[in-house]
Amino acid sequence: MPTWLVDPDNPRPSMDEVYAARERLRGIAVRTPLLPLHGSETIWLKPEVLQPTRSFKLRGIYNAVAAIGDEARAGGVSIASSGNAAQALAWSARRFGVPARAIVPANAPRMKIDSFVALGGSVELRDPATIWDIFLDRAFMAEPDAFIHPTADRNVVAGYGAIALEILEDMPDVEAIYVPVGGGGLVAGIANVIAALAPHVRVIGVQPAACTPIIQGVAAGGPVVTTCETFCDGVAGTFMDADTWPLLRDLPLEWATAEEHEIEDALRHLALRNKLIAEGSGALPVAAALRHSDATKSVALVSGGSIDAEKLARIIIAE
Numbered sequence: 241m242p243t244w245l246v247d248p249d250n251p252r253p254s255m256d257e258v259y260a261a262r263e264r265l266r267g268i269a270v271r272t273p274l275l276p277l278h279g280s281e282t283i284w285l286k287p288e289v290l291q292p293t294r295s296f297k298l299r300g301i302y303n304a305v306a307a308i309g310d311e312a313r314a315g316g317v318s319i320a321s322s323g324n325a326a327q328a329l330a331w332s333a334r335r336f337g338v339p340a341r342a343i344v345p346a347n348a349p350r351m352k353i354d355s356f357v358a359l360g361g362s363v364e365l366r367d368p369a370t371i372w373d374i375f376l377d378r379a380f381m382a383e384p385d386a387f388i389h390p391t392a393d394r395n396v397v398a399g400y401g402a403i404a405l406e407i408l409e410d411m412p413d414v415e416a417i418y419v420p421v422g423g424g425g426l427v428a429g430i431a432n433v434i435a436a437l438a439p440h441v442r443v444i445g446v447q448p449a450a451c452t453p454i455i456q457g458v459a460a461g462g463p464v465v466t467t468c469e470t471f472c473d474g475v476a477g478t479f480m481d482a483d484t485w486p487l488l489r490d491l492p493l494e495w496a497t498a499e500e501h502e503i504e505d506a507l508r509h510l511a512l513r514n515k516l517i518a519e520g521s522g523a524l525p526v527a528a529a530l531r532h533s534d535a536t537k538s539v540a541l542v543s544g545g546s547i548d549a550e551k552l553a554r555i556i557i558a559e
Contacts, residue, residue, distance in 0.1 A: 245394070248486045253395075259405075261402055264303050269298055274286060277540070284411065286407060289544060292331060293331050294545045299403065300399035302335070317388055318388070320371065320372070321342055329388060418533075418540040419543075420475050424454050424480065430443055432487075448499075458480075458488060461489075466478055473521070474519055474521030475524065498524055502527040503527045504555050510522075
């Protein structure tokens with residue numbers, strides 16, 4: 241097993257690892273500002289759409305590629321991704337002068353695939369019905385290059401912790417942080433730092449109401465396989481990964497969901513009122529914050545902005 245995967249007996253990155261990740265990311269990742277959500281007095285946005293690859297993924301993926309060292313990445317790096325993590329991998333691999341390969345579902349948004357290829361990556365399209373078996377049966381262990389696990393790599397998780405450091409520095413009196421949840425690596429990275437530095441702050445993981453494998457897995461006490469129906473491709477999944485479960489089982493997390501129409505309303509709000517282009521998963525925390533935040537001083541992570549123009553147009557004009 242790659243030594244950089246989480247250790248089931250000690251899964252959470254130390255704060256030293258998080259601080260080291262932040263140092264690696266200086267000059268690489270944008271220190272995104274906190275912006276007030278237009279029309280709200282209690283919700284602020286953390287616009288990770290401003291990253292060079294248009295999503296938060298750069299923070300974790302770059303840190304992982306940098307941390308594994310020259311020898312491990314010499315033969316290239318790979319990932320399985322619906323798009324955003326692949327773009328971050330290609331961008332990072334280019335910085336280190338090594339090949340990048342992405343295993344991608346054949347129905348992934350064209351924009352995400354094209355962006356990965358434009359960054360020099362090579363794509364391996366697979367059947368959407370079976371692609372994620374690479375995690376269920378740990379087939380990624382047999383990949384010929386350095387495979388970066390997008391949610392169960394402790395360096396990835398440490399990189400995401402830098403987001404929490406910035407939030408605490410820029411808004412010391414924050415009361416709640418809303419985070420989109422796909423595989424669980426992002427919310428684990430943020431909750432890990434909050435638990436260490438500001439345990440009074442609520443970290444709320446958000447999934448689409450019709451796609452809740454992580455919420456169901458936490459409730460069941462372990463990984464489950466379920467159904468998923470959502471336009472939020474960035475968080476669409478049908479299972480909780482067994483290698484990621486140790487990260488989530490002991491962190492003080494709360495959970496929320498948002499309906500599809502609420503996510504579309506939030507996406508439209510971001511585009512028309514805050515002038516921020518978000519994909520469905522990027523608008524997901526905003527939708528939940530609008531429903532649940534009340535008078536709580538909250539930050540909603542706008543996690544990514546890779547959305548097909550046609551889909552965005554349909555949502556905007558549907559108002």
